[in-house]
Amino acid sequence: MKIVIQRVSEASVTINHDKVAEIKNGLLVLLGIVEDDNQEDINYLVRKTANLRIFNDENGVMNKSLIDITGEVIVVSQFTLYAATKKGNRPSYIKAAKPDIAIPLYECFVQTLEKEIDNKVQTGQFGADMKVALVNDGPVTIIIDSKAKE
Structure with missing residues (x-):
């Protein structure tokens, strides 16, 4: 499991011209x-997301x-984080989990994060064509x- 965490002063997700998520100060988390992947991966990444001292x-x-500042979070599924680009110019996504495996893990990640930060976590929609807008604060x-734990 891989995440890209971006510290944001604002972020939103729009699907079919409808804004489905919007936050101010907090994190945008892209999840591959x-x-x-299993519960151990989820627990590790949730702890890191909630406790990284980046504010x-x-x-x-x-x-x-994030806990210290009572920040908000949007989690967006992002299978392209596992793009293989070694051969040719067209990325392969064969490493990314199929929806029957990925959706329950994605939902579990969101639920576990909500418990860890004691706050509602907003999301995009798994598999949807999303427009993600953000102002990366820092940038951070x-x-x-x-799988690359120290």
């Missing part, structure tokens, strides 16, 4: 899932977490792969 304190130092963008 592979077939062998500024009163001295302008990145020393506060962090990529975490649950």
Whole structure:
């Protein structure tokens, strides 16, 4: 499981001209899932997402977490995080989990994150053609792969 975390001052997701998610200060999380991901991967990434100290304190130092600032979150499924680009110019997505595996893991990630931060997590819609808009604050963008733990 892989996530791209972006610290945002605002973000939104629109599907068919309808805004389905919108936040101010918080995180936009893009989530990619592979077939062998499980609850351990979810727990690891949820803890990282909630506790990364990437928000500024009163001295302008990145020393506060999402929990500390009571920030908002949008989670968007993003199978393209597992694009294979070694051969040719057309990415292959064969590593990405199929919907029957990915959807339950995606939903579990969202539910686990909601419990961890004690806050509602907004989402896009799995498999939909989404328009994601954001103002990356910093910019701060962090990529975490649950299979590459230190």
